[in-house]
Amino acid sequence: MPELPEVETVRAGLEKHVVGRTITDVEVLHPRAVRRHVGDAPDLIGRLRGATILAARRRGKYLWLDVEAPRGVDRFALVVHLGMSGQMLVARVGAPDHTHLRVRATLDDGNELRFVDQRTFGGWHLDDYVDAESADVDTELPGDPASLPRSIAHIAPDPFDSGFDRDEVVRRMRGKHTEVKRALLDQSLISGVGNIYADEALWRARLNGARVTDGISRRKLAELLDAATAVMSDALAVGGTSFDALYVNVNGQSGYFERSLNAYGRAGQPCRRCGTLMRREEFMNRGSFFCPKCQPRPRQ
DNA sequence: CCCCTCTCCTGATCGC
DNA sequence: TGCGATCAGGAGAGGG
Known part of the structure; x- marks a missing residue:
């Protein structure tokens, strides 16, 4: 099951393969995979279309892509939880769909970012940032390493976090x-x-x-x-x-x-x-x- | 407030 | 060969 070491491995892979890419389109193949998103699937798709991935971050078992909307008007997090069986895969556009493909994000380099999840305990949602030290206040620096997606502000630092005590x-x-x-x-x-x-x-x-x-x-x-x-x-x-x-x-x-x-x-x-x-x-x-x-x- | 149980989900595996 | 039962568990909702 994905715990911290597995999620960190995924984060490092995403940092290497998708940071810097722009999302050209998104397809939600299973509604349950986006059930934690406030708003519906079309809302998530609309906000991600044209957005650029700036960083891949993690706390505990949660990971998120720091994302900037076109022309820098909006900065938010694409939060991913792998649940029991979630995978983040990079595949060439046109490669056969995986059996449990739930969400597909097409990138501007001929690859797709795919969320594959047999048991659908995991999923994607969009979120804004709060400051990590005072979790109820909006941060001055969205996407800064010290800020967290609002929905995971209650998650404690993990042992590899600089704030871990x-x-x-x-x-x-x-x-x-x-x-x-x-x-x-x-x-x-x-x-x-x-x-x-x-x-x-x-x-x-x-x-x-x-x-x-x-x-x-x-x-x-x-x-x-x-x-x-x-x-x-x-x-x-x-x-x-x-x-x-x-x-x-x-x-x-x-x-x-x-x-x-x-x-x-x-x-x-x-x-x-x-x-x-x-x-x-x-x-x-x-x-x-x-x-x-x-x-x-x-x-x- | 704190603690703890339940529930969501699906494929692999097993016993009959 | 088929089929029902069992097992796997992250995390949040809700009960006590």
Whole structure:
């Protein structure tokens, strides 16, 4: 599933392949893909037609293209969320449509930017900017790295964001009474972490996800956040190498990092640290993988 | 306000 | 071979 490392790989690909291009036309093939857009599909199409892509940015699992309308009259964000299965692909005009093609943006260089999404949890929408530090005030510098699309102003900095403050996240976690895995997945506390990297970080920090945040030491929570940062950094290092000239990679899985996973998907296999058989348990309607010896369950 | 459950969606896979 | 059940989970709405 696309979490921070996969989304960053996509962002880097877009920066390389579509920044500087002008959108000549847009086609929405599935209305659900633009359901978060305020306004209808024709509105989104009309505003993107003729617009130039100035930059590709990201926070957590959200990415956006910084876009300028013709003659510089309007500056806004084309916000993309990949959801569970979304892909941003660059293809030659006239290449056969992908099976789950949802939106097509034709560019001025003979390529198309395609949003392909099997499960349609993701989508595109247009948004204006607010200042990142005071999320309710319009920024003087739309598209500036310090500004965010309004709809994602509630998303916390991710560990690779210059505004990320690990000790502040620890403090806020300890101010809550909730299971620590739930907190790791809370995008308003720390963004970019999804189910896979949450399990990996908990395994690295030898912490059970069912432990309650206000009962964990500052030191241990700091170790957990450092582990989350490290595992996503490791994954990015191998995920960022796998796109070719016309393909902005997101494989919807964990890419080349899959072979490096220590927890996710390893139920019944020996823990790579102690050899104990890994377990899978249901949590928040999704799977959680952990070593029962290294990551002992809290007492009830 | 805070916490937590539910729901959206579709293709792959499995058991009968 | 066919078919129904199950599984995958990001994130926001809504309930308690």
